[in-house]
Amino acid sequence: SQQGEEDPQALSIQEGENATMNCSYKTSINNLQWYRQNSGRGLVHLILIRSNEREKHSGRLRVTLDTSKKSSSLLITASRAADTASYFCATDASSNSGYALNFGKGTSLLVTP
Amino acid sequence: DVKVTQSSRYLVKRTGEKVFLECVQDMDHENMFWYRQDPGLGLRLIYFSYDVKMKEKGDIPEGYSVSREKKERFSLILESASTNQTSMYLCASSPDRSVSTDTQYFGPGTRLTVL
Numbered sequence A: 001s002q003q004g005e006e007d008p009q010a011l012s013i014q015e016g017e018n019a020t021m022n023c024s025y026k027t028s029i030n031n032l033q034w035y036r037q038n039s040g041r042g043l044v045h046l047i048l049i050r051s052n053e054r055e056k057h058s059g060r061l062r063v064t065l066d067t068s069k070k071s072s073s074l075l076i077t078a079s080r081a082a083d084t085a086s087y088f089c090a091t092d093a094s095s096n097s098g099y100a101l102n103f104g105k106g107t108s109l110l111v112t113p
Numbered sequence B: 001d002v003k004v005t006q007s008s009r010y011l012v013k014r015t016g017e018k019v020f021l022e023c024v025q026d027m028d029h030e031n032m033f034w035y036r037q038d039p040g041l042g043l044r045l046i047y048f049s050y051d052v053k054m055k056e057k058g059d060i061p062e063g064y065s066v067s068r069e070k071k072e073r074f075s076l077i078l079e080s081a082s083t084n085q086t087s088m089y090l091c092a093s094s095p096d097r098s099v100s101t102d103t104q105y106f107g108p109g110t111r112l113t114v115l
Helices: none
Strands: A005-007 A010-014 A019-024 A031-037 A043-050 A055-058 A061-066 A071-076 A085-091 A107-112 B004-006 B010-013 B019-025 B031-038 B042-049 B064-070 B073-078 B087-094 B110-114
Touching: A005 A085, A010 A019, A019 A107, A031 A061, A031 A071, A043 A055, A043 A061, A043 A071, A071 A085, B004 B087, B010 B019, B019 B031, B019 B087, B019 B110, B031 B064, B031 B073, B042 B064, B042 B073, B073 B087
Parallel strands: A010 A107, B010 B110
Antiparallel strands: A005 A019, A019 A071, A031 A043, A031 A085, A055 A061, A061 A071, A085 A107, B004 B019, B019 B073, B031 B042, B031 B087, B064 B073, B087 B110
């Protein structure tokens, strides 16, 4: 069962601008992850934030988590054309066996030069 | 670096054929997963395995089966391919069940077309 829902579905910005994507989920989680997928390729893990963390940084990425609102955001600062990809949030919904992740449908980001 | 490989990038099969999709990981991971990805539907879990010869159904197991005879290899089998199984198939692996190592590592995907 899919739990994460990304918003917006699509985002178009220019190089140098910041891109913000949001993810909402429904049940309690242990952690939330963000993945990137370049066109026609597999997913690549970007960052993991645990349920007891509120913010995490990795390079130009900043992730926030608000467990009271069951939401997370991914901010990409100073975007580049190479950031063009689809971005997915994934949660380890505690209702299942604990091994699998539930992925959202993704946000498609286009960064134009 | 963890490497997950899939046997084919592109595959074209005919309705009714038996199809095998192979996935191999080289990092001694316990868990392996098969997803399918369709436009507007995102990633949906078909099956996963947390140990050799162990398997669990995901959200959409109908029409599929899996095999994990060796730790590094996880096969997805379409017993009788149908056109609605045309999709991108993604294999992934993860180290173990620990919360701190839930990251999944994905293969490049197999785009299957069933005619």
